[in-house]
Amino acid sequence: MIRLSKLARNLTPEIAFTVLAQARALKSRGKDVVELEIGDSPFATTPHAKEAGVRAIRDNQTGYGPSLGLPSFREAAARFVSTEFGYPATAENIVVASGAKPFEQYFAEALIDPGDGVLLFSPHFPTYIPNLERRGARAVLAPLRVEQAFRPQAEDVRKFLATDPRPRAIFLNSPHNPTGGVATHDDLAAIADVVRGTDTMVFSDEPYCHMVWSGRHASILSQPGMLDHCVAAYTFSKSYSMSGWRMGFAVAHPDVVAAIGKLINTAVSCSPPFVQEAARAALEHDAATRDEYMERFRKKVDRLCDGLEKVEGVGVVRPAGTFYVFPDVRPICNRLGIVSHGLAMYLLEGADDGFGVACLGGECFGEAGQGFLRFSCAEPDERIDQAMAFLPDALGRRDRIAKYLEANPQYVLKQPYPEA
Numbered sequence: 001m002i003r004l005s006k007l008a009r010n011l012t013p014e015i016a017f018t019v020l021a022q023a024r025a026l027k028s029r030g031k032d033v034v035e036l037e038i039g040d041s042p043f044a045t046t047p048h049a050k051e052a053g054v055r056a057i058r059d060n061q062t063g064y065g066p067s068l069g070l071p072s073f074r075e076a077a078a079r080f081v082s083t084e085f086g087y088p089a090t091a092e093n094i095v096v097a098s099g100a101k102p103f104e105q106y107f108a109e110a111l112i113d114p115g116d117g118v119l120l121f122s123p124h125f126p127t128y129i130p131n132l133e134r135r136g137a138r139a140v141l142a143p144l145r146v147e148q149a150f151r152p153q154a155e156d157v158r159k160f161l162a163t164d165p166r167p168r169a170i171f172l173n174s175p176h177n178p179t180g181g182v183a184t185h186d187d188l189a190a191i192a193d194v195v196r197g198t199d200t201m202v203f204s205d206e207p208y209c210h211m212v213w214s215g216r217h218a219s220i221l222s223q224p225g226m227l228d229h230c231v232a233a234y235t236f237s238k239s240y241s242m243s244g245w246r247m248g249f250a251v252a253h254p255d256v257v258a259a260i261g262k263l264i265n266t267a268v269s270c271s272p273p274f275v276q277e278a279a280r281a282a283l284e285h286d287a288a289t290r291d292e293y294m295e296r297f298r299k300k301v302d303r304l305c306d307g308l309e310k311v312e313g314v315g316v317v318r319p320a321g322t323f324y325v326f327p328d329v330r331p332i333c334n335r336l337g338i339v340s341h342g343l344a345m346y347l348l349e350g351a352d353d354g355f356g357v358a359c360l361g362g363e364c365f366g367e368a369g370q371g372f373l374r375f376s377c378a379e380p381d382e383r384i385d386q387a388m389a390f391l392p393d394a395l396g397r398r399d400r401i402a403k404y405l406e407a408n409p410q411y412v413l414k415q416p417y418p419e420a
């Protein structure tokens with residue numbers, strides 16, 4: 001019998017990838033599944049990035065590189081965030097890793113000690129807590145409320161700093177996965193006012209920085225003094241359809257950058273140089289394609305919302321950003337006696353033998369997400385329409401729901417969700 005560590009025994013992985021594996025397994029057995037579970041792009045990687053990546057491989061840029069990233073990439077990234085988001089970064093502030101996600105771990109390892117308190121706004125991205133657990137930190141949750149358009153409140157930060165025995169950090173994620181909430185410039189200014197003058201560090205997770213559907217993305221780093229308090233994480237996965245390349249970077253104080261460089265050195269050595277060349281080309285030459293993709297995503301989000309609004313019992317708050325829609329399905333769950341992730345799994349597995357829709361229950365993002373579903377826009381338009389047309393029919397098949405709950409009693413709703 002293998003004895004795993006306590007961390008490995010208790011680790012909760014990102015459920016989107018588990019549902020993705022289930023959806024793909026069903027597809028391989030012939031089921032037609034519309035996959036709206038994973039936050040990926042249906043578009044090809046932007047053209048200059050693709051070309052530069054292939055060229056760099058041909059030019060044999062295939063060996064090790066500096067742990068912090070190629071100097072040419074770091075300079076390009078600094079120029080990009082300075083012009084795009086309006087804060088004064090230089091190459092010294094930039095460190096490269098395989099997407100935005102690894103920076104959750106590096107942030108925790110570089111800045112957090114066991115027993116430190118870390119404020120998360122919840123629902124939250126599911127890997128935040130496992131990465132805090134790696135360091136024995138305490139996650140402290142503050143709710144994001146639908147009535148406040150899922151925007152983080154400075155008052156919650158103030159309360160956390162005033163009452164926690166060892167407050168150390170806060171996690172922000174705007175635009176927000178899964179709710180689509182977007183923090184305004186004023187929200188961030190108010191939070192920065194609370195953080196400034198303390199030793200609090202902020203992990204500002206900004207993978208959806210080009211998916212703000214009205215106005216522009218605001219980063220807390222553009223608030224005075226915040227470069228000394230923050231690690232802001234960016235990725236090429238969403239803006240440039242490069243999720244499989246695994247490429248992202250963070251912006252932070254040079255001392256934090258150097259510490260993360262040491263962590264990278266001891267964990268993965270460096271990021272592939274040809275991937276960084278592809279990403280630099282994306283930053284420098286693919287803005288037009290990126291913006292065209294973002295416009296297509298905006299239309300897909302509208303399409304998904306239009307479809308969901310037609311389903312009885314579904315409450316839709318149109319997302320201010322991201323390519324997710326997070327509808328309130330509490331009345332449906334209460335009527336059918338099923339928890340929200342059970343409802344999601346029923347739509348995939350139980351509702352029909354030949355057709356299914358993959359999505360996630362809100363509880364995959366913490367208890368605060370209970371009673372909601374998360375749909376992404378990762379499929380072509382006509383497939384989104386097909387999925388939406390399927391929902392009312394699937395929700396009316398009472399015999400199928402009863403059978404599904406009988407076979408999966410873990411999804412029975414024991415107490416009705418409080419409705420809005």
Ligand SMILES: Cc1ncc(COP(=O)(O)O)c(C=O)c1O
Binds near residue numbers: 039099102125177243
């Ligand atoms: C909030 C949030 N953080 C981090 C990530 C991870 O991004 P990447 O795939 O670039 O590591 C995602 C991806 O869905 C996300 O939604």
